[in-house]
Amino acid sequence: MTKVPFLDLKSLNAPFMDDLKNAACSVVESGWYIRGHYCERFENAFAEYCGVKYAVGVGNGLDALSLMLRASMELGRLHEGDEILVPANTYIATVLAVSAVGLKPVLVEPAENSYDMNPKRLKDAYGARTRAILVVHLYGRLCAMDEICAFANEHDLLLFEDCAQAHGARMSDGRGAGTFGSAAAFSFYPTKNLGALGDAGMVLTNDADVANMVRALGNYGSERKYVNKYKGVNSRLDEMQAALLLAKLPHLDASNERRREIASRYCAEIKNPKVLLPEIPATPSEHVYHVFVIRLKNEESRNEMQKFLAARGIETLIHYPIPPHLQEAYVHEFSGEYPVAEAMAKMILSIPMSPVMTDDEVSEVIGAINEF
Structure with a gap:
């Protein structure tokens, strides 16, 4: 595998x-x-x-x-x-x-598209x-x-x-x-x-x-x-x-350009209707894709996707699973409601993104996500 x-x-x-x-x-x-x-x-x-x-x-x-x-x-x-x-x-x-x-x-609150x-x-x-x-x-x-x-x-x-x-x-x-x-x-x-x-x-x-x-x-x-x-x-x-x-x-600019190339493939080739892709900015250089985040419809789907990819040898992370206002350190300091931030924390999943990823590895990720 x-x-x-x-x-x-x-x-x-x-x-x-x-x-x-x-x-x-x-x-x-x-x-x-x-x-x-x-x-x-x-x-x-x-x-x-x-x-x-x-x-x-x-x-x-x-x-x-x-x-x-x-x-x-x-x-x-x-x-x-x-x-x-x-x-x-x-x-x-x-x-x-x-x-x-x-x-x-x-x-x-954050903007849902960006x-x-x-x-x-x-x-x-x-x-x-x-x-x-x-x-x-x-x-x-x-x-x-x-x-x-x-x-x-x-x-x-x-x-x-x-x-x-x-x-x-x-x-x-x-x-x-x-x-x-x-x-x-x-x-x-x-x-x-x-x-x-x-x-x-x-x-x-x-x-x-x-x-x-x-x-x-x-x-x-x-x-x-x-x-x-x-x-x-x-x-x-x-x-x-x-x-x-x-x-x-x-080497930073070349590294960032490779990240954008991978992101472009993800956005063009991931076709799974269950997956929401990030909005591509009008100017490509506005985004250097420190991580590439996809979104599922809810926490259950996100967790299922993460397990599905892990079973195929594809490592993922969640950036970030708990918003600041729900962290124990701040639980008594914020009184407002932040439904967008909370919803995102339950739906987002970061997939592999690195300037040294091979084209085959990118294809492997895309294929697995489309298979889900």
Whole structure:
């Protein structure tokens, strides 16, 4: 029986093995392992790739989110207790970051056709204490940024981006993930479209004050050694991960293009009427397909499909089975109803998506889904 893994990280990194080994050896031989030459080079390279002025490497994606928000608080642009609009169907990290710095997350229902934050529902969540919007480019698809930016401007709100799944996603005019708001957070967790070989994260911004504040907060609150101006934390991108990411960055666009090729086949060749496919954006580059999500009519059908595919050696995952407002950690903090987010959690299924998938593996997945 053919085995189709959901994601094979060893195969994913194999094409870059020589470059990764050389990068790792260079770091070891340098004798400098935190915030050195490679960190600076990767920060500059990723900022240029995304189209922003400043990038600050941090320890991981969650730290990137929380430090981005904390920086705005230290600069007096946000204050404890302010409300931040976030998607109701995001990964828990988005909500955790808001809570961690003393802000209040307010959930916004997603659009059923794109899974991203529904701009038409922003007005439902907006209130007297709303001060910012934190969008999540979920599954690698850019949100409806023109509409969301217009709402933010109309109501004088700050705009932040969670780009943990959207490395390289761009609109037709060149604007990309990480360029729309006050600041943006990226994760380089190993499974991401641009993945490290450990934890790593980054904050992007065009605001020098935000960049300097994030850098200080992530370095124990220190701008100068042994002089601690803020109550900071230890969250710095280490030289090893920076060097490995720098080696992989030149291959990101080709990797994303292969993801789009696979997604195009899925959308064209999956014909099972029980399966609802994601809407294809008008500009292909708006979506980098961190994962490819299909939808069944209900939880029972979804679970049956998952078992059916597993029996044929095809691995699948659910992103995400429990919405934030139903997680035990937040069960007493959200009082509203979020039927769209709850319904999606019961119907969605992520099928294999990787730039190193073979055409035969893609055909195997398509065939099995059509057979169900």
